[in-house]
Amino acid sequence: GKPEQEVLLGKLLNQKEFDALALLLESLPQEQRLSTWQQIPPESRIDILVEMRSDPRESLLDAMSLDELDALFKDLDAEDLVELTESLPPRLVDRALLAMDERQRKYYEVAQQYADNLAGHWIDHHLYVLPQNAKVRDALRLMRRELPEYVDAVYLVNRAGHFSQAVRLGAVIGAPDHVHLTDLVEPDFSQVRAEENALDAALKVQRSGYSALPLVDESGALLGRLDIGVASEIVNEYYEGQIMAGAGMDEDEDLFSPVVTSAKNRAVWLGINLMTAFAAAWFIGLFEATLQEVVALAVLMPVVASMGGIAGSQTLTLIIRGLALGQVSSGNRKALLVKELRVGGLNGAIWSLVVGIVVTFWFSSPLIGFIIALAILMNIVAAAFSGVVIPIILDKLRLDPALSGSVVLTTVTDIVGFVAFLGIGTLILL
Amino acid sequence: GKPEQEVLLGKLLNQKEFDALALLLESLPQEQRLSTWQQIPPESRIDILVEMRSDPRESLLDAMSLDELDALFKDLDAEDLVELTESLPPRLVDRALLAMDERQRKYYEVAQQYADNLAGHWIDHHLYVLPQNAKVRDALRLMRRELPEYVDAVYLVNRAGHFSQAVRLGAVIGAPDHVHLTDLVEPDFSQVRAEENALDAALKVQRSGYSALPLVDESGALLGRLDIGVASEIVNEYYEGQIMAGAGMDEDEDLFSPVVTSAKNRAVWLGINLMTAFAAAWFIGLFEATLQEVVALAVLMPVVASMGGIAGSQTLTLIIRGLALGQVSSGNRKALLVKELRVGGLNGAIWSLVVGIVVTFWFSSPLIGFIIALAILMNIVAAAFSGVVIPIILDKLRLDPALSGSVVLTTVTDIVGFVAFLGIGTLILL
Numbered sequence: 011g012k013p014e015q016e017v018l019l020g021k022l023l024n025q026k027e028f029d030a031l032a033l034l035l036e037s038l039p040q041e042q043r044l045s046t047w048q049q050i051p052p053e054s055r056i057d058i059l060v061e062m063r064s065d066p067r068e069s070l071l072d073a074m075s076l077d078e079l080d081a082l083f084k085d086l087d088a089e090d091l092v093e094l095t096e097s098l099p100p101r102l103v104d105r106a107l108l109a110m111d112e113r114q115r116k117y118y119e120v121a122q123q124y125a126d127n128l129a130g131h132w133i134d135h136h137l138y139v140l141p142q143n144a145k146v147r148d149a150l151r152l153m154r155r156e157l158p159e160y161v162d163a164v165y166l167v168n169r170a171g172h173f174s175q176a177v178r179l180g181a182v183i184g185a186p187d188h189v190h191l192t193d194l195v196e197p198d199f200s201q202v203r204a205e206e207n208a209l210d211a212a213l214k215v216q217r218s219g220y221s222a223l224p225l226v227d228e229s230g231a232l233l234g235r236l237d238i239g240v241a242s243e244i245v246n247e248y249y250e251g252q253i254m255a256g257a258g259m260d261e262d263e264d265l266f267s268p269v270v271t272s273a274k275n276r277a278v279w280l281g282i283n284l285m286t287a288f289a290a291a292w293f294i295g296l297f298e299a300t301l302q303e304v305v306a307l308a309v310l311m312p313v314v315a316s317m318g319g320i321a322g323s324q325t326l327t328l329i330i331r332g333l334a335l336g337q338v339s340s341g342n343r344k345a346l347l348v349k350e351l352r353v354g355g356l357n358g359a360i361w362s363l364v365v366g367i368v369v370t371f372w373f374s375s376p377l378i379g380f381i382i383a384l385a386i387l388m389n390i391v392a393a394a395f396s397g398v399v400i401p402i403i404l405d406k407l408r409l410d411p412a413l414s415g416s417v418v419l420t421t422v423t424d425i426v427g428f429v430a431f432l433g434i435g436t437l438i439l440l
Numbered sequence: 441g442k443p444e445q446e447v448l449l450g451k452l453l454n455q456k457e458f459d460a461l462a463l464l465l466e467s468l469p470q471e472q473r474l475s476t477w478q479q480i481p482p483e484s485r486i487d488i489l490v491e492m493r494s495d496p497r498e499s500l501l502d503a504m505s506l507d508e509l510d511a512l513f514k515d516l517d518a519e520d521l522v523e524l525t526e527s528l529p530p531r532l533v534d535r536a537l538l539a540m541d542e543r544q545r546k547y548y549e550v551a552q553q554y555a556d557n558l559a560g561h562w563i564d565h566h567l568y569v570l571p572q573n574a575k576v577r578d579a580l581r582l583m584r585r586e587l588p589e590y591v592d593a594v595y596l597v598n599r600a601g602h603f604s605q606a607v608r609l610g611a612v613i614g615a616p617d618h619v620h621l622t623d624l625v626e627p628d629f630s631q632v633r634a635e636e637n638a639l640d641a642a643l644k645v646q647r648s649g650y651s652a653l654p655l656v657d658e659s660g661a662l663l664g665r666l667d668i669g670v671a672s673e674i675v676n677e678y679y680e681g682q683i684m685a686g687a688g689m690d691e692d693e694d695l696f697s698p699v700v701t702s703a704k705n706r707a708v709w710l711g712i713n714l715m716t717a718f719a720a721a722w723f724i725g726l727f728e729a730t731l732q733e734v735v736a737l738a739v740l741m742p743v744v745a746s747m748g749g750i751a752g753s754q755t756l757t758l759i760i761r762g763l764a765l766g767q768v769s770s771g772n773r774k775a776l777l778v779k780e781l782r783v784g785g786l787n788g789a790i791w792s793l794v795v796g797i798v799v800t801f802w803f804s805s806p807l808i809g810f811i812i813a814l815a816i817l818m819n820i821v822a823a824a825f826s827g828v829v830i831p832i833i834l835d836k837l838r839l840d841p842a843l844s845g846s847v848v849l850t851t852v853t854d855i856v857g858f859v860a861f862l863g864i865g866t867l868i869l870l
Contacts, residue, residue, distance in 0.1 A: 033765060037762070037767040155614070157613060158610075162592070162651070180583070180586065198454075216669070217459040221651050239647075246675060249676070249683070250679070252679075253682055253686075254761070256683075257750075257758075258750075266776075266779060273787045276754050283746060284743070287746040288798070298735050305738075308741075309721050309728065309731070310721055311738075311742075313721050317710065317713065320687075323686075324688065326687070327686065327689065328689065328695065331683065331684070332467070336463060336467075337463060341467075342467055342695075349469070349696060353703045353706070356699060428742075
């Protein structure tokens with residue numbers, strides 16, 4: 011009820027649980043969301059907005075007055091604005107930039123030089139940097155001043171500002187003041203290039219065992235770092251995107267977007283699907299005469315299409331994951347295809363036998379049983395082939411296999427299924 | 441080619457890129473995988489195995505001799521064995537435990553008290569703990585001795601060993617030796633309960649801004665911690681599991697598992713799908729007479745089913761994500777259902793009109809156009825309803841909506857689609 015929710019709101023605000031507050035706002039219908047937003051004090055608003063998905067966030071930003079927005083922009087730092095930029099009209103971005111101090115504005119411009127799918131876009135500037143000839147006492151001086159989130163190493167740069175090596179804070183703390191940091195460096199400390207794919211870079215950070223990795227430009231100049239908090243957001247957003255793409259949506263979709271917006275977002279996907287469904291229907295239409303003659307074929311044809319669709323989607327899912335992880339490459343494509351064809355052949359043989367027997371008894375016709383068995387075997391093998399080949403081709407064309415893979419695959423398995431079943435039926439029965 | 445791969449292998453081994461080595465092994469067909477494994481020195485093997493998915497990992501463990509396994513177990517720590525346990529037969533787990541030192545064996549036993557979907561299973565024991573009356577100098581002494589990965593705070597415990605508060609290392613480093621740590625504590629430092637769901641706990645760690653959170657038992661006793669490296673693995677595995685579940689597989693599926701194993705893993709899903717396909721076929725069979733009379737209905741019926749399936753899967757995907765994130769609760773279920781029904785009504789109206797017009801011209805029959813339009817509208821609205829209700833019910837039943845949601849949904853939209861279309865057709869045309 012209402013009072014309960016206000017107690018929860020107060021508690022979350024008190025404990026600065028901005029992520030939970032973002033989630034709470036996302037889970038409210040529009041009207042309640044706006045009235046709850048009014049209860050949130052201005053100083054907490056920016057921290058909540060940056061945690062929100064962009065569609066629900068925009069529903070709040072759109073409802074704010076210029077005065078409220080100015081209050082929001084007062085203490086904005088570069089990283090917050092990078093996060094908000096996609097949700098703000100350009101004139102409001104300019105207004106926010108005007109309110110920003112010189113240094114933060116410069117940081118913002120560096121980040122905007124890189125698209126949001128590149129590591130450089132997500133740069134963080136809280137870092138410990140020292141020249142290569144620095145000593146332990148210099149590092150300790152830095153640490154005594156401030157220790158930002160996710161800092162567990164000091165980065166050493168050469169005179170040109172290029173990243174050279176890193177020293178773990180643990181090594182610094184234990185060592186005498188006069189020791190050179192270069193005597194304490196970590197062997198093989200990884201770095202991230204600003205031009206690198208953001209997901210690859212984020213996974214590299216998550217796996218490094220460090221809380222952050224240095225971020226360098228093409229020349230090797232140290233620009234900043236990518237920390238594991240941001241890296242985790244990038245990775246989680248990627249996975250959410252993959253899951254939502256399977257249904258033709260994106261990860262920013264608002265649970266309570268206005269009905270018209272939501273219908274529009276989803277209409278494209280329904281339209282694409284309609285075209286493929288009509289294409290399949292057209293192929294079925296080629297066999298009208300057969301269907302009129304043997305109505306059992308009409309009854310059974312969805313079974314053939316669906317077995318192919320399921321078998322294909324299994325292969326497809328495995329290959330899409332493999333492509334994303336880098337498990338699938340030109341070196342093992344052929345071996346993969348052979349293995350999936352074998353799996354398809356085996357499952358095709360088993361299940362076509364099962365279906366053949368069931369159908370033989372159901373329709374008291376061994377002939378129809380034989381026809382559907384053959385069609386299912388063909389369709390499952392075709393599905394295995396398509397499940398490997400389609401995502402690899404889409405990936406080469408730089409289309410997201412998670413988004414378009416299943417539509418293309420289903421079109422193939424529908425058409426192969428219907429044509430094989432009705433085609434063999436026509437040949438044998440008419 | 442072969443020599444290239446050996447160069448890569450040597451490079452990755454040199455740089456201790458265990459995660460990349462795990463990925464490399466996963467991407468190799470069985471025979472090559474085993475021969476590559478032979479080239480990896482015994483001392484690097486355990487670090488690679490713990491990074492691998494369990495199916496491909498088992499393909500390596502199964503091929504190792506007892507001597508090789510004993511070499512593997514020599515320096516095993518508790519966390520490695522926790523990770524390996526699911527891949528080892530019990531007698532080998534016992535053998536590994538025998539080779540372990542007392543403390544690590546005890547740690548292992550603590551972890552095994554919790555199922556792998558609970559936070560306690562993933563406990564890490566590298567932590568800084570001090571009594572509540574400790575001073576800055578005590579914390580510095582700890583830090584000078586060793587600074588483990590992902591440690592950015594000192595945890596204070598009371599006499600009973602219960603976690604009380606935490607101090608950031610940054611606060612310690614800047615402060616004079618004699619200051620009490622209790623004067624430097626962080627307000628509202630979160631903790632994780634061992635009995636808590638592992639995913640919720642891992643997300644809490646990722647969002648905390650800290651590299652780890654203290655892990656306590658039901659009584660509040662400090663057991664250890666959950667660090668952000670492990671947390672990220674838990675979250676990534678969860679997302680991979682969701683993606684694979686959509687095709688009835690699990691996240692451990694090996695790209696190159698033996699054909700029979702792989703066929704068996706996938707057969708269950710094909711079998712379940714076959715039953716739902718037969719159910720749909722049975723419903724179609726009720727209308728044999730109608731299909732014989734009006735063959736156009738047979739041609740078009742997959743279009744009706746597929747439009748419902750797509751619309752339903754969009755709603756389903758949104759709700760499943762909402763359930764996982766905690767966006768969907770008893771408080772907003774009704775509002776969500778109303779919104780999705782409206783979206784379904786709107787998209788249903790638009791697309792049934794489009795399909796109605798196309799079909800009217802295609803089959804020169806306004807009547808068939810009207811019938812399919814009505815059936816599609818009904819099916820899309822039913823799909824919106826099912827897309828909200830099915831995952832919520834599955835969740836209540838403690839079944840994973842990501843695994844079974846789409847099968848149940850497709851069964852509903854297939855049957856509603858076929859029955860609505862052929863039923864209305866029978867009423868109007870016969």
